Amino acid sequence: MDGSPSPTGPKVAAVVVAAGKGLRTGGAVPKQFVMWRGKPLVRHSVEALVAAGIAPVVVAIPEGWDEVAADCLAGIAGVRRIRGGDTRQDSVRLALESLEVDAPARVLIHDAARPVLPRVVIHALLAALETSSAAIPVLPVVDSLVRGEAGAMAAAVSRDGLFRVQTPQAFDFAAILAAHRGWQGATDAGDDAQVAVAAGLVVALTVGDEALRKVTFAADLEETEMSVLPRTGMG
Numbered sequence: 001m002d003g004s005p006s007p008t009g010p011k012v013a014a015v016v017v018a019a020g021k022g023l024r025t026g027g028a029v030p031k032q033f034v035m036w037r038g039k040p041l042v043r044h045s046v047e048a049l050v051a052a053g054i055a056p057v058v059v060a061i062p063e064g065w066d067e068v069a070a071d072c073l074a075g076i077a078g079v080r081r082i083r084g085g086d087t088r089q090d091s092v093r094l095a096l097e098s099l100e101v102d103a104p105a106r107v108l109i110h111d112a113a114r115p116v117l118p119r120v121v122i123h124a125l126l127a128a129l130e131t132s133s134a135a136i137p138v139l140p141v142v143d144s145l146v147r148g149e150a151g152a153m154a155a156a157v158s159r160d161g162l163f164r165v166q167t168p169q170a171f172d173f174a175a176i177l178a179a180h181r182g183w184q185g186a187t188d189a190g191d192d193a194q195v196a197v198a199a200g201l202v203v204a205l206t207v208g209d210e211a212l213r214k215v216t217f218a219a220d221l222e223e224t225e226m227s228v229l230p231r232t233g234m235g
């Protein structure tokens with residue numbers, strides 16, 4: 001198994017969270033709707049998921065932006081839009097609940113703010129779900145790490161066992177929906193893997209990709225343009 005969804009294999013759906021305000025990027029339009037490499041940012045990853053055979057793809061949209069979002073996603077088969085929530089975690093939970101009627105076996109949860117989604121990353125995640133109920137793409141930390149106090153370095157921190165976490169994150173659908181509904185954290189979880197671990201799921205680590213970087217600041221829209229090309233997938 002290479003992890004590709006197939007008509008006879010387990011049904012794989014996706015959630016793309018695009019309901020944020022993009023405050024750190026700034027500008028009149030939330031970053032997910034900005035034109036980038038000839039298309040609205042959100043369209044890139046949604047097209048990649050659909051091209052990988054994943055359906056349906058539920059996209060969470062901020063209140064007041066549904067017409068813009070419809071234009072951004074026009075003509076892509078298998079895409080549904082829902083109203084997102086106040087936090088990323090709310091947007092994910094609402095999107096998962098909207099997928100209950102479809103009863104997919106597995107789901108990929110992805111940030112719209114990560115436009116370049118290499119096929120090889122999807123394949124690795126789905127392959128990992130053959131033996132695990134959750135899987136996330138990670139990359140090693142390459143820079144030195146330090147702990148700072150009052151503007152000065154207090155101590156060096158070992159990089160051993162530390163990774164940078166990306167999306168999409170892949171889960172057994174029923175398990176991650178239950179984990180989100182049962183989340184007891186006082187604050188918003190940083191990502192869905194944190195929700196999964198809190199619910200007792202084992203989260204497998206797969207190989208991420210530098211191309212998956214997240215647009216956070218306005219400069220990222222320029223910088224990402226010059227970033228490494230995604231590795232070509234296995235087909």
Ligand code: CTP
Pocket residue numbers: 017018019020021022023024025030032060084085086087088089091092111112113114214215216
């Ligand atoms: N997101 C969402 N619903 C929210 C908040 C965030 O769907 N209530 C989505 C964003 O659209 C984005 C992803 O979660 O695709 C990652 O969030 P982030 O990069 O923080 O985007 P924003 O929250 O939009 O940006 P900022 O924090 O700078 O306002």
Ligand code: MG
Pocket residue numbers: 020
């Ligand atoms: Mg945010």
